[in-house]
Amino acid sequence: MTTQRKPPSNATRRNEASRRAILAAAFELVQEVGYAKLSIEGIAARAGVGKQTIYRWWPSKGAVLFDAFLMLSEQPDGGESALPDTGDLEADLKAVLRATVEELNDPRYDEPMRALNTEITHDPALAALYAERLDGPMRELKKGRLRSAQRAGQLAEDLDLDVAVDMIWGPLLNRWLQRAGGLTPGYADSVVETALNGLRPRR
Amino acid sequence: MTTQRKPPSNATRRNEASRRAILAAAFELVQEVGYAKLSIEGIAARAGVGKQTIYRWWPSKGAVLFDAFLMLSEQPDGGESALPDTGDLEADLKAVLRATVEELNDPRYDEPMRALNTEITHDPALAALYAERLDGPMRELKKGRLRSAQRAGQLAEDLDLDVAVDMIWGPLLNRWLQRAGGLTPGYADSVVETALNGLRPRR
Amino acid sequence: MTTQRKPPSNATRRNEASRRAILAAAFELVQEVGYAKLSIEGIAARAGVGKQTIYRWWPSKGAVLFDAFLMLSEQPDGGESALPDTGDLEADLKAVLRATVEELNDPRYDEPMRALNTEITHDPALAALYAERLDGPMRELKKGRLRSAQRAGQLAEDLDLDVAVDMIWGPLLNRWLQRAGGLTPGYADSVVETALNGLRPRR
């Protein structure tokens, strides 16, 4: 797997242009032809690159895909982002989840994300990398927002924030992955409300 | 896809022994060699069957896998099963989720289930079939148990049971699919408690 | 292999219509799709017949083809034919060879005849049958004409008529089978003249 930044220059004479072309080609191809028909050969051809250049730097198709997402997640600005914090936890969460719903429904990201999830589910090494580099940072942001609410007394004191994150985002991801029912803004709202209040009657 | 029951026998002169051998071979193979190396050719060889016999009756590798699960889910006894209902909802749910955790951690089911999920996420037609034939009935059982609790006043009156089911089982499935953190009985308990009580402080 | 005539009725309950349909289908198909793509399955489909009906009565594809030719050669009238005998041997032979050239060049017979030759060259049993039933009678006619000329003193007394027949018809067939050079009436004439006179200078 690559080591993100370039200036540290850990000494390789690697061609940066080829690297970017490969990642871009991989991302485009998977969304065009779908996961099942994504091939290293196809990526190399699209990127105008020899196959060996891919095999030299990545151990698997999934790793390429992973790096493509990594590149995507780093490019925007460089500034660290954070979840909105207006003080109204429920509203903030609903906003974030609605955005997530929109992204999952976006045809540009749908196939690539499914592909990445597929690779992760079948490759523990990739899963670890994913947990560390992509899901981890995002989870920290989510937990940060929840921690802020917890400190404000809006969440239970003894709440396990990891479980809380799973409870809010898990249902959504699951519905999407299994294509089980529509992924609508209304559903996102329902999940937030139900998660915050719990299943039991209040009072 | 098959039409399960045999006596109606309205149409085909299909070889039932071959059908069973194929489904069994598919299930065994996917757990032995993994999803990535599961091949129609391999299934046919293991089942002692011509490839054409598979292509004749199933449209895709995923469809075979799906039918293999279907066969598994129908075989046990024939009696309709139900979730435990001791009156203590929390205990019952914990018991069920712990069982689920165990099943997901069982190497006999791990790979096959990941494979099925992969096929579903990439094939809407299969997803619909899954929702109707495998997930649907199971979801009804879950909702049945919750409904019983709801009638007993243990759950909020206006609770959307589908959302509730997602909230309880979604986090588990997600953790498993993405290999994000350990899938332990303790985690199952946490999820049940947190889902029932909600994230907010009670009182 | 079948036993041509029907009334002797050696007791089978064979369906004559199917037999004719099969032979006709075989002949048509080989001329339409070529020898390489001629299949039993295709013949059965075209003839509206079950595959088993073919396998029941013929031992090989070549045998079907052979019978198709046999049917063709028997159908015309029933009267035994003979080669022309005007007294002018050279003219008669040229006429016959020109007709042969025409037949070999006829797209209706070209492919089927090549197919039959192919089967014969690779199947001694079929070759024997061919010699007995198709080539034999024709060779007798040819030898008959030559014998008549021989008796008239137009051919050498000690001439081996089989060799003579080979010498006249062999070059033609060979050129055709190997596609070696054009198969023209002029070539036919040349062959006749050269065969009659021999390669040596006369006188």
Next chain:
Amino acid sequence: MTTQRKPPSNATRRNEASRRAILAAAFELVQEVGYAKLSIEGIAARAGVGKQTIYRWWPSKGAVLFDAFLMLSEQPDGGESALPDTGDLEADLKAVLRATVEELNDPRYDEPMRALNTEITHDPALAALYAERLDGPMRELKKGRLRSAQRAGQLAEDLDLDVAVDMIWGPLLNRWLQRAGGLTPGYADSVVETALNGLRPRR
């Protein structure tokens, strides 16, 4: 099709060892299993080569077979051979034809040669190649011998040498291909005598 010589090496990075292994395997296999059971798959397996390597360089099974013969015909020494010329045309021809008979009867060449003839008869492109590269040179040798005799006054002045060649070798090949009668030295002698003298009574 190949371009024989290696030093020019203008274009491809072709593996010469694989090429030879394929041709050798093809030749051996056709004589072992027969034309009908000769398969590209079998050739590849025997040659220890991927199927694609065959499909990459040859358009058809027949082309492989053809090249196998080509390799055979080029390998012996490199020196141009010629037909014997003792001055006694009849004896020379008989010797050559007897050798041909022996070769056609040799089980090592029988099947391969039948296979090649079959491919040629069904593939005009291959036939042209055969005429140019295999039959052509051999025919020139034959015509060379005849021309020498012609100049010595042993053959008719106006004799068409192509027809003459057909007349001498055609009957033999035909008998062999159609398995029509035995292919004996005596037959070879008969053909030579009859061809030289012609069918008509001399004087």
Next chain:
DNA sequence: AGATAATCGAGACGGTACGTCCGGTCTTGCC
């Protein structure tokens, strides 16, 4: 500045699997 060496595009190679076609056998139900 020239030598040295790793990377690059290209693509041949031995393989595996694809999805299709057909060979020859067997079974079912009609006639």
Next chain:
DNA sequence: GGCAAGACCGGACGTACCGTCTCGATTATCT
């Protein structure tokens, strides 16, 4: 019993990719 229909096991087809392996032709430091 023959027959049309067609499922079945098996084997080969010709294609697509896999991951490895040369081949020159750039680079890109390191003498």
